[in-house]
Every structure is written in C-alpha cells, then in structure tokens.
Amino acid sequence: MERTALAPEDVLKDFMPINGTDYLELYVSNAKQAAHYYKSAFGFKSLAYAGLETGLKDRESYVVVQDKIRLVLTSPLRSGTAIGKHIDKHGDGVKVTALWVDDAKHAYQEAVARGAKSFMEPEVLEDEDGKIVRAGIHTYGEVIHIFIERSNYNGVFLPGFKEWKTEYNPSPVGLKYVDHMVGNVELGQMNEWVKFYEEVMGFTQILSFDDKDISTEYTALMSKVMSNGNGRIKFPINEPAPGLKKSQVDEYLEFYEGAGVQHIAVATDNIIQTISELKSRGVEFLKVPDTYYDVLADRVGEIDEDIEALRPLGILVDRDEEGYLLQIFTKTVQARPTMFFEIIQRKGANSFGKGNFKALFEALEREQELRGTL
Numbered sequence: 001m002e003r004t005a006l007a008p009e010d011v012l013k014d015f016m017p018i019n020g021t022d023y024l025e026l027y028v029s030n031a032k033q034a035a036h037y038y039k040s041a042f043g044f045k046s047l048a049y050a051g052l053e054t055g056l057k058d059r060e061s062y063v064v065v066q067d068k069i070r071l072v073l074t075s076p077l078r079s080g081t082a083i084g085k086h087i088d089k090h091g092d093g094v095k096v097t098a099l100w101v102d103d104a105k106h107a108y109q110e111a112v113a114r115g116a117k118s119f120m121e122p123e124v125l126e127d128e129d130g131k132i133v134r135a136g137i138h139t140y141g142e143v144i145h146i147f148i149e150r151s152n153y154n155g156v157f158l159p160g161f162k163e164w165k166t167e168y169n170p171s172p173v174g175l176k177y178v179d180h181m182v183g184n185v186e187l188g189q190m191n192e193w194v195k196f197y198e199e200v201m202g203f204t205q206i207l208s209f210d211d212k213d214i215s216t217e218y219t220a221l222m223s224k225v226m227s228n229g230n231g232r233i234k235f236p237i238n239e240p241a242p243g244l245k246k247s248q249v250d251e252y253l254e255f256y257e258g259a260g261v262q263h264i265a266v267a268t269d270n271i272i273q274t275i276s277e278l279k280s281r282g283v284e285f286l287k288v289p290d291t292y293y294d295v296l297a298d299r300v301g302e303i304d305e306d307i308e309a310l311r312p313l314g315i316l317v318d319r320d321e322e323g324y325l326l327q328i329f330t331k332t333v334q335a336r337p338t339m340f341f342e343i344i345q346r347k348g349a350n351s352f353g354k355g356n357f358k359a360l361f362e363a364l365e366r367e368q369e370l371r372g373t374l
C-alpha cells in the first residue's frame, strides 16, 4: 500500500472545490417500493416527490433522507424510456452522483475544458423557493456527475419536487454522510479513470492497493483511491486482477453489464448501535468466520469497543498510522449481485480497511460460490 499526503499547495490550487455529496440517484425498477425499503430497513425518511402529480409524464422519483445522505429513487412510467433501457441493461443501480458546489457553471467549464464529456450544460431551475444551477458530466460506465449549486434555494429538495409527507417514517439508524463511493471498472481501465479524476476533476490519488494487498487463494483486484482537495469526496476505483477464479469485480461487471458503482460507504458515530438496528430491520451483512475475533486484539491493539460486542454483529476493525476504523458490508441490495453498502465508523483512521480485505474477500467468495459465479 502506498500513501500520499495532500500538500497544502494542492489544496490551495483546487480548481474544483466541492462541499460534499449532494445526492445519489438510483435508477430502480420500482421506486415506490425501493423508497419503502430504504425507509423501513435503513432508517431514511420521506423528503420529496416528483412524478405525475408534479407534472412529469414519463418518470417518478422518491427522495429519502437521513442526516446528510439523500437518495433519489427513480423509475420510468412508460416503456421505451432512457431510464427503462438503463434498468434493462444494468438492473437497479446508481446513475447520478451529485456534487454540491458553490459554482456549478465554473465546475462544469473547468471539467469540460480539461476533457470531460458533457452530459448536461449549465441550466437554472427555479420555483417559488428560489433557484438552483446544475450541470453534468459523464464518468465511468453510464454514471453521471451532476454539479449542484443551491445557495439561492430554500425548497425541500430541488425545483420540480414537492414535499413528500407520509405518516410512516421509522426512526433513523444513525447514518450520517457518504464517506466514499467505489466504482468498478473493466480490466485495464483503472488507470484511465485515475487520470480522469486527476486531470479533469483535480483529485489526488491518496492510496493504492495491488493484487498483493487484495487477493485470496483464488481471486484478486486492484484499487486506487482518488480524493478531492478537501477530502470530502473519495472515490476508490477497482479493476479486476487476474486470478484462478472469477473475482467479485468480474462478477459485478458481468451482471451490471459494464462499469458502475460497486458500493456506497456511509458513516455512523456509533456502529454498534447502527448495526444492531439495521440487523433487527432485516438488513443482511457479510459474515467473516468467528476466528477473526480470536486474533483481533493482537492485530489492532486497544480499541474503545468491547470485542465481544463486535463479534455477534460481525463488525470488522482495522488500524492505520492515524487511528482505527470499524466497518461492515451489506450483502448486495437488489436482484443482481452488484451494488451493496458499507457502514463505517472512523476513529482517526483515514484508510479503507486493508487489514480486513482478505477475510472479507473470502466471505464474498463464499457468497459467490452459492451463486455459482466463482
């Protein structure tokens, strides 16, 4: 593993300041039911709606929120739409990563001048609550980055959406913000997309893992972590590495039919409480063998949490030079074995849990074996 710190001058010359993740939009086959799932299982609450009742003819979107995390769940209302074709090809998955910026036009112009492919030229959307500016560029696969400028907007989400009021809003589970979002790209493409984030978005590579770091007896992958100037946006990018059997990244690429978002990592301040709650609501997690916990204290040293409290929940721990982190991964959350979530609590550590990779990948391979895709 290599690590590169951001030099202060890199932060100063940041030509694309980003405040954070504004929202993630998933194209799904049944937005109404998906919204219910994210509410009942993951503790999101209803925020906004757009569809027939707001004048849309061909699609419907439900927006759910938990602290700083906003998910937009969108389905087509008719056949033959671009959204429908996207779902037919990829299944449910992340279409848009929206980035919150102070100046969307500037971000778009900087990116396009540096070689980004335009998705949407800057446009102003207005309603009685003010206006937003948005613009979009393409990234890997069919994923889009939309720049959102909302300093002059006081509405519930975006112009065109109305407040979505429901009686049913289960209590939150303590999910706070998007910590990182990982992309899987085809063999040989990782460095292309690393270059894209460096040159087009002004990101810096902060970590890299090769197949010596991330491999089991059978499968391997490579990964590089890209971060924006202030560190609020982190995009690890994976590609499969040759192994004896099909890797998890290969399986993803086969079932997603191309590059796309592999997992969304969301942060919590109390992972024991969050995971207890998620489990009781039916969220399923990858399980490492119990022996993982027998050697954990020797591996990570002293931690605040009681290891015996982590063991039944299957929460993993890893330490780096700056501190430690606790993390756990859900099983995939849609019909295809593609996207999943990570829940992470950082206690000083800024890394991604390299010490857990081997145990985790073996757990993943057991899942693949059950699917007959290893």
Ligand code: FE2
Binding pocket: 180, 182, 263, 265, 342, 352
């Ligand atoms: Fe992750």
